[in-house]
Amino acid sequence: MQKIFFGNDCFPPCLLYSRGNAAIVFCACLPLLRWVKAFSTNNYFTQVDHARFLSLFKGAQPYGSNVEMTYYSVMGYSLLEEAVPEAAKACESVKAHVQADVDSLFYATSVAEGLKPSKVTCKISLNDMEQTLQDGLSEGSPSIKIYRAVAAMVNLGIKFDQQKLMTALNEALKADDGVLSHGYAFLAASYLSGDLHKYHDLIEDVIAQADEVDDKYLQFEGGLHTTAVVIDGAYKLATKVNAAPVFTDIGDKVVKFANYFVGRKHVQSLKNAAAVLSVIKTLTTNKFHVPVAVTLVSSVSVSDKEPTVKIRISDLLGGSLGKVTVTADTARHVEDDAVIINKKQLKPAASQSSVYELDLMSVKPARGFYRIMLSLVPEAPDKHLIGTSGAEVEVKVITxxxxxxxxxxxxxxxxxxxxxxxxxxxxxxxxxxxxxxxxxxxxxxxxxxxxxxxxxxxxxxxxxxxxxxxxxxxxxxxxxxxxxxxxxxxxxxxxxxxxxxxxxxxxxxxxxxxxxxxxxxxxxxxxxxxxxFPEGPTQPSYTGRYSKKPEIEHMFAKPEQRPPTATSVIFTVLVLLPFIILFAIWAKLGANVGNFTLSPSAVGFHVGLGAIFGLYYCYWLNLSMFVTLKYLGVIGIPTFLFGNKLLSGIAAKRK
Structure with a gap:
């Protein structure tokens, strides 16, 4: 039987055993190793991610009648700064399937804009197109419709009434004050000019509604798409106002949002992929808050054979931050909190840009886990960088x-x-x-x-x-x-x-x-x-892993014994005895049927009543409750109507 020792950079080694057909796994109960606290982002959008997203956006081809999917695919190519394959076919597809509604026009005109880098001129024309978009800016429209209408008008070069847009946005936020509604309002307001601080001031209240997860992530209740729209819209509006978003614990919250987005980069849908890519690019290129990604490049295991810890310093898209001085403020042994390194500067890697090295084995550390606290200082001061201090990576020294x-x-x-x-x-x-x-x-x-x-x-x-x-x-x-x-x-x-x-x-x-x-x-x-061994109570019948096992026979529950026939007959007679006595008394005293009339209501009521009694008898014999209730509904309604009519007639005669 083969035994496997397994482990990787994220999980501790485990031992896998089997006994017979049963497998047993023993794992060390230790923390994940590639862990970085929320003082900085521990991941970024790599070249592997770039290739995977490119394949995902390419999967939407050939473009068909779904204009929305075409939009997300072309948008993805544009965000990746890649030329759109078969760009002319994409244009023909949206032109053929665009509809006279705001959403469809938004998707189609955005595709036309996204095809410009591919040197394809795509002109969208549709009867009453401008009027449809102008109607989207009317009061009563939700903020998503307002945003898409104004974005489509900008794509087409159509002028819009700014006051009308502001009035529509104000009404939309009054009708729906949810975070997603605010996110689209921020995006729409970024097309306005003039004093936009009243929208800019709303960012703080919206950000305060984010939920924190594991002390590392921030997200809104609506999930990935909602969170991406809000953050994307907030920073695009801030860029238009030329004022940074203001909210409490800015650095910590921006890093936690960044952790959330880069942690969701393995999405599979076109819509979510485009949203993740858009917001990561916004967080990387905005001029207010740019999170720093501090990533462990080398193996998490450090030994005499591989004594160097390698750290990559980049933005969320993996871009270089220029020349940076990286310092290991401390390196602590997790078990006893002993400090083995204090204020040691990392050296730039000779063969890799933006990568810095620390020879941890030079201080002869004992085996175990170590937390390395890092800080960095860019050669060109940049106050917009977030996460330049307090970054923490964890490695293990093996022996x-x-x-x-x-x-x-x-x-x-x-x-x-x-x-x-x-x-x-x-x-x-x-x-x-x-x-x-x-x-x-x-x-x-x-x-x-x-x-x-x-x-x-x-x-x-x-x-x-x-x-x-x-x-x-x-x-x-x-x-x-x-x-x-x-x-x-x-x-x-x-x-x-x-x-x-x-x-x-x-x-x-x-x-x-x-x-x-x-x-x-x-x-x-x-x-x-x-x-x-001594002789046991039974000798084992086991002959091997692949031997034939005993057959398992399912035993159905035995049905309950029915009562004797005489008991059933006596019970039936006792049930019918009141009816027999009733008819006997009627025969002796005489039954007065003189008031019975052969009207439809009288006949219908008595026939229905008899049918109900007959249904009860059938239920007692073999019908289920649900079938009985279904038939009772069919019989009971006309019986009720006939009975009501009959009683009304009798009452009228007495008067």
């Missing part, structure tokens, strides 16, 4: 280990120590097969030594595995270290017989050692041992 002082032996239960011991040297296996019965114990001691500091250590994962050589069944035990980090394993063969299914035979003893900070996890077959 190689050896297994030493290995002794294995067999002892009687009554004896405190082994009577026969064998000393072993890794990776050699014991030459002779050990033998132990249920009156004896199998003992093993060993020590794990850190080669870097030549000291014993305790590993997070240490297991003793015994494998039956015939059936391949596996049993795992966990040895425990003492105060000197010496591991001891003591198997009482008789007491643990049930674990082995009382299956006497030859077993292979293996030692498995792994840890998130161990560079060379070990799997060592130490020795073979023949274990003799």
């Amino acid at each position: 190689q280990v050896t297994i030493e002082q290995v002794e294995i032996g067999v002892a009687d239960k009554e004896q405190s120590g082994p009577t026969r011991t064998t000393k072993l040297q890794y990776p050699n296996k014991a030459a002779n097969v050990l033998e132990a019965d249920y009156h004896q114990r199998v003992t093993m001691t060993f020590q794990i030594r850190d080669k870097a500091i030549d000291q014993p250590m305790a590993a997070h994962q240490a297991f003793i595995r015994l494998t039956n050589q015939d059936t391949k069944q596996e049993i795992f035990y966990v040895p425990e270290p003492d105060s000197s980090n010496k591991y001891r394993f003591d198997l009482d063969v008789g007491a643990k017989s049930k674990d082995f299914g009382f299956l006497t035979g030859k077993y292979t003893i293996a030692l498995i050692v792994g840890d998130v900070v161990i560079e060379n996890p070990l799997l060592w077959n130490v020795a073979d041992v023949y274990l003799t």
Whole structure:
């Protein structure tokens, strides 16, 4: 059975075992490693992301009748600064399918604008197009319609009434004061001129409504698209007003919004991809707040073979910030908070731009996790950069280990120590097969030594595995270290017989050692041992992983026993007895049917009433409640109407 040690830069190594058809995974319960606090952004839009988004936008081709999807595809190419393939066909598609409504005109005219870098002139013409767009600016229109109408008019070069636009926006915000409505209002207001501070001042109140997630992200209730529209609109309006958005904890909130957007760059829909790309570009190119991305480029594992920690300093699109002085303010050992580095400047990488290096192993750190606090100072001062201090990355220092002082032996239960011991040297296996019965114990001691500091250590994962050589069944035990980090394993063969299914035979003893900070996890077959167990209550029927398993037969619940026929007959007679008595009394006293008239209402009511009684009888025999209620609705309505008519007639005759 193959054992796998696995791990990567994001998750700690784990051990995967199986016993029979069941798999067991043991993982270190440690924090994720590529983690950076919200003082700076820990990710950016890479070239790999660029290629993936380009493929996503290309997937919308060939452009068909969906003008909206064509718009998002062309918009994506424009944001990526790539030429649109088959640009002429895109133009013909939107011209053929544009409709006389504001949304369709917005998509079509935006496509025409987006095709200009591809040197394709796309002129959108439609009867009553200008009037349709002017109607979109009327009072009562929602802010999204107002924005799309004014954007389409600007795309077409059509003049619009600014006062009319402001009045429509004010009414729209009164009717809907949600964050998405404000986001589109910000976008629409960015087309206005003059004093726009009354819209600019709304940004603070809207940003205050964002929800914080995990102390690292900020988002609005509507999700990705809503958050992108609000932030995109806020910064485009701020650019038009030429005044930075003002709200509390600006740096912290901008970084958390940036973390949210770059964390959602793996979206699959065209709409969300275009929204993410647009807002990331806005956060990168605006002149007020530009988040800095501090990214761990090298492996999260640091060792003598790879002693250097590499950090990339860039904007959200991966662009260079120019020459920057990067300083490791502190490097702290997570376990004991010991500081191993204080105010050490990183060196620019010779082969990679915007990448800076820190030789962490030069201070001979102990194994474990380290948090490195970084700060940066651009050579050309830029007060708009956010996240230049307090960036924190986490790495781990790994080490190689050896297994030493290995002794294995067999002892009687009554004896405190082994009577026969064998000393072993890794990776050699014991030459002779050990033998132990249920009156004896199998003992093993060993020590794990850190080669870097030549000291014993305790590993997070240490297991003793015994494998039956015939059936391949596996049993795992966990040895425990003492105060000197010496591991001891003591198997009482008789007491643990049930674990082995009382299956006497030859077993292979293996030692498995792994840890998130161990560079060379070990799997060592130490020795073979023949274990003799007492006879158990049952012998195991297991013959192998792929042997035929016993058939599972489903047992249906037995139906409840019905009462005797005589009981059912007596019950039926008792139910019908009142009717028999009623008819007998009528026959003796005489039934007065003189007032019965053969009117439609009288006949209908009595027929309906009889049908209801008959329906109850059918329900008692075999109908379900739902079927009965359906039929009762059909019969009951005319019965009610006929009865109401009959009673009204009787009342009228009495008067």
